[in-house]
Amino acid sequence: TLAAPAIAQTNPEIKWRCASSFPKSLDTIYGGAEFVARRVAELTDGKFQIRVFAGGEIVPALQVLDAVKDNTIECGHTVSYYYVGKDPTFAFDSAMPFGLNARQQNAWMRHGGGLELMREFFAGYNIVQFSAGNTGTQMGGWFRKEIKTVEDLKGLKFRIGGYAGTIMSKLGVVPQQIGGGDIYPALEKGTIDGAEWVGPYDDEKLGFNKVAKYYYYPGWWEGGPQVSFLTNKAQYEALPKQYKVALETACAEATLDMIAKYDVQNMNALKSLVASGTQLRPYPNEVLQACYQAAIETYEAEAAKNEKFKKVFDQWRKFREDEYLWFRVAEYSFDRFVYAAPPLASKK
Amino acid sequence: TLAAPAIAQTNPEIKWRCASSFPKSLDTIYGGAEFVARRVAELTDGKFQIRVFAGGEIVPALQVLDAVKDNTIECGHTVSYYYVGKDPTFAFDSAMPFGLNARQQNAWMRHGGGLELMREFFAGYNIVQFSAGNTGTQMGGWFRKEIKTVEDLKGLKFRIGGYAGTIMSKLGVVPQQIGGGDIYPALEKGTIDGAEWVGPYDDEKLGFNKVAKYYYYPGWWEGGPQVSFLTNKAQYEALPKQYKVALETACAEATLDMIAKYDVQNMNALKSLVASGTQLRPYPNEVLQACYQAAIETYEAEAAKNEKFKKVFDQWRKFREDEYLWFRVAEYSFDRFVYAAPPLASKK
Numbered sequence: 001t002l003a004a005p006a007i008a009q010t011n012p013e014i015k016w017r018c019a020s021s022f023p024k025s026l027d028t029i030y031g032g033a034e035f036v037a038r039r040v041a042e043l044t045d046g047k048f049q050i051r052v053f054a055g056g057e058i059v060p061a062l063q064v065l066d067a068v069k070d071n072t073i074e075c076g077h078t079v080s081y082y083y084v085g086k087d088p089t090f091a092f093d094s095a096m097p098f099g100l101n102a103r104q105q106n107a108w109m110r111h112g113g114g115l116e117l118m119r120e121f122f123a124g125y126n127i128v129q130f131s132a133g134n135t136g137t138q139m140g141g142w143f144r145k146e147i148k149t150v151e152d153l154k155g156l157k158f159r160i161g162g163y164a165g166t167i168m169s170k171l172g173v174v175p176q177q178i179g180g181g182d183i184y185p186a187l188e189k190g191t192i193d194g195a196e197w198v199g200p201y202d203d204e205k206l207g208f209n210k211v212a213k214y215y216y217y218p219g220w221w222e223g224g225p226q227v228s229f230l231t232n233k234a235q236y237e238a239l240p241k242q243y244k245v246a247l248e249t250a251c252a253e254a255t256l257d258m259i260a261k262y263d264v265q266n267m268n269a270l271k272s273l274v275a276s277g278t279q280l281r282p283y284p285n286e287v288l289q290a291c292y293q294a295a296i297e298t299y300e301a302e303a304a305k306n307e308k309f310k311k312v313f314d315q316w317r318k319f320r321e322d323e324y325l326w327f328r329v330a331e332y333s334f335d336r337f338v339y340a341a342p343p344l345a346s347k348k
Numbered sequence: 349t350l351a352a353p354a355i356a357q358t359n360p361e362i363k364w365r366c367a368s369s370f371p372k373s374l375d376t377i378y379g380g381a382e383f384v385a386r387r388v389a390e391l392t393d394g395k396f397q398i399r400v401f402a403g404g405e406i407v408p409a410l411q412v413l414d415a416v417k418d419n420t421i422e423c424g425h426t427v428s429y430y431y432v433g434k435d436p437t438f439a440f441d442s443a444m445p446f447g448l449n450a451r452q453q454n455a456w457m458r459h460g461g462g463l464e465l466m467r468e469f470f471a472g473y474n475i476v477q478f479s480a481g482n483t484g485t486q487m488g489g490w491f492r493k494e495i496k497t498v499e500d501l502k503g504l505k506f507r508i509g510g511y512a513g514t515i516m517s518k519l520g521v522v523p524q525q526i527g528g529g530d531i532y533p534a535l536e537k538g539t540i541d542g543a544e545w546v547g548p549y550d551d552e553k554l555g556f557n558k559v560a561k562y563y564y565y566p567g568w569w570e571g572g573p574q575v576s577f578l579t580n581k582a583q584y585e586a587l588p589k590q591y592k593v594a595l596e597t598a599c600a601e602a603t604l605d606m607i608a609k610y611d612v613q614n615m616n617a618l619k620s621l622v623a624s625g626t627q628l629r630p631y632p633n634e635v636l637q638a639c640y641q642a643a644i645e646t647y648e649a650e651a652a653k654n655e656k657f658k659k660v661f662d663q664w665r666k667f668r669e670d671e672y673l674w675f676r677v678a679e680y681s682f683d684r685f686v687y688a689a690p691p692l693a694s695k696k
Contacts, residue, residue: 039593039597042589042590042593043391043590043593043594043597045590098685098686098689098692101679101682101683102451103450103451103484103607103608103611104611106604106607106608106611107607107608107609107611107612109608110604110605110608110609111608111609111611111612111613112608112612136451136678136679137678137679137682138678139677139678140678199678200674217677217678217681218677218678218679218681218682218685219678219682220682220685223682223683223686241390242390242391242393245387245390245391246391249387249391249597249598249601250597252600252601252604252605253597253600253601253604255604256454256458256600256601256603256604257458257600259451259454259455260451260454260455260457260458260459260460261455261458261459263451263452263454263455263459263671263674263675264455264459264460264671265459266674266678267455267670267671267673267674268670270673270674270677271670271673280677282681285685288685292685292689292692295692296692296693296694297694299692300693300694317691317692317693320692321691321692322615322616322619323611323612323615324686324687325615325618325619326548326611326614326615326618327611327683327687328687329487329565329566329618329628330484330485330486330487330488330547330565330566330567330614331449331484331485331566332683332684332687333565333566333630334449334485334566334567334568334571335449335485335571335675335680335683336680337446337566337568337633337636337640338446338571338672339672339675339676339680341446341640343665343669344446344640344643344644344647344665344668344669345644345648345665346644346645346648
């Protein structure tokens with residue numbers, strides 16, 4: 001069924017303000033909202049205009065959710081795990097530690113029942129949300145000293161956000177909540193011992209390689225963090241059907257585009273970082289195992305006391321196990337072979 | 349800059365016919381074109397309508413490229429490696445054996461220089477193409493007997509399409525070009541010894557598990573095959589700007605959506621196949637190594653005689669190596685840990 005052609009002439013001019021949680025300097029993640037705004041304008045003949053404001057410009061970076069919920073602004077572009085202080089259930093909308101990679105997150109959202117569960121949860125905040133970006137697996141952070149054992153985590157002042165901080169504190173880490181712009185001086189002065197942000201491209205922009213030598217991987221707390229576009233429910237529902245579709249499809253393209261952009265930018269930045277002296281280090285398996293156990297304890301404790309969390313967790317956990325079964329077969333075995341193979345060229 | 353609002357009233361009604369290379373029964377890959385058509389209609393108030401025809405309905409399944417090139421139809425939905433007989437350069441637009449996975453293909457296309465190179469190549473066929481789907485890494489096919497050594501490939505009649513057939517023939521395989529609907533009877537009668545198609549969901553639909561016991565992985569010739577939406581260049585260029593954008597963004601969403609849909613459907617189908625007795629087998633490393641060497645020889649021989657191929661191959665090969673460097677770090681180490689870890693639950 002198609003929309004009635006007559007609507008075209010009567011489509012109203014609509015102007016929305018979008019509060020981003022990110023600074024303009026982080027052009028890829030901030031750029032996701034600009035991408036959505038541009039596409040929506042192009043798709044509606046300029047009639048539906050979204051103006052994007054950087055974090056802190058009209059709304060504090062980490063208060064985007066409240067501003068959208070309260071209709072202070074019509075929409076925002078943020079990462080839902082920023083709001084785990086309100087309810088850890090928000091983390092499913094972005095990334096759960098040891099959770100889904102970017103493709104699995106998209107699969108869960110689009111065809112695995114995730115969107116329905118998260119829409120129901122967000123409705124409690126007067127919000128209709130969309131996936132509008134993903135960074136892919138992030139890096140595990142910068143440290144001034146090497147991490148060799150679980151013991152090395154004890155007392156470590158580590159800048160880390162959201163749910164992962166809770167999990168790491170079980171192993172003795174002292175999580176530090178510090179905004180992006182304040183990390184560099186804190187790391188330089190030694191106020192903190194380490195910091196995680198995103199990945200090579202963004203981290204190099206923030207200059208962390210100049211004040212910390214060891215760059216760990218993977219960011220086990222962010223296998224594929226989704227960036228979300230939040231809309232005030234009443235505002236969204238008042239949109240003409242065509243504008244709703246324009247917004248939905250623009251957000252989907254933004255998801256695809258941000259991953260692709262990071263995958264190219266991180267590739268280039270990684271080479272540049274290593275050339276400038278950064279030492280790449282995998283987290284020791286012992287550390288990952290300990291964090292994994294701490295994550296299980298954290299999730300099960302939350303599920304025992306939080307019905308909303310439990311509802312999503314039970315479905316998500318089953319999906320995760322089943323999806324891993326499949327990914328282990330074709331996808332992972334392909335990656336494993338080609339990553340281990342020599343260059344695709346005859347030996348000279 | 350925004351399109352002039354005045355255009356809205358004058359947008360013409362446009363009807364296009366789209367020839368798919370796929371049967372309607374393969375709802376996910378065929379559904380990609382339906383997805384594009386529905387979105388484009390919704391985004392243009394029903395004014396830009398694309399009617400999708402299944403493979404063979406108005407154009408033979410494997411002649412979609414010619415029909416679009418010759419303006420017999422305005423557009424088509426197909427896999428570009430079907431046309432490697434004309435020029436192996438087409439394979440870069442879908443999948444090269446031992447090439448990119450789905451995410452890397454999207455990164456190459458959107459931000460890695462791939463789209464520009466492929467658009468230049470397709471312009472020689474009067475075509476402007478878009479990514480409009482991807483299956484993810486496919487399975488490596490069904491066999492009635494186990495493959496344990498490279499010797500076991502000799503004389504094997506294996507249904508396999510495109511460039512991979514050329515590569516496998518170097519190892520003694522006798523590649524068979526057989527349409528989807530004819531594979532089952534050929535495998536049942538023993539006319540062929542094995543067949544590859546897509547993955548668990550589509551393969552189960554075609555019933556291969558009933559006539560072959562061993563299901564191999566990975567499909568090393570298709571790490572992330574893109575499904576493409578081809579438009580006749582003159583037809584595309586005659587579209588109003590808004591319709592062009594609608595088509596582009598709809599194709600992008602179709603790419604994201606098809607991957608997500610396959611990732612959920614394959615997950616479920618794999619469990620069902622294994623429950624019904626299918627034996628999963630990894631290709632022996634020796635076989636993969638031999639195929640890898642054969643691929644290198646094939647590519648270098650082609651590059652030596654085909655300037656168009658060489659131009660894309662040189663850029664693509666560099667991109668592939670650099671992208672693998674990055675994926676080996678965060679993405680692969682995350683996947684490796686979580687796939688090897690026990691279920692995300694305390695031991696009972």
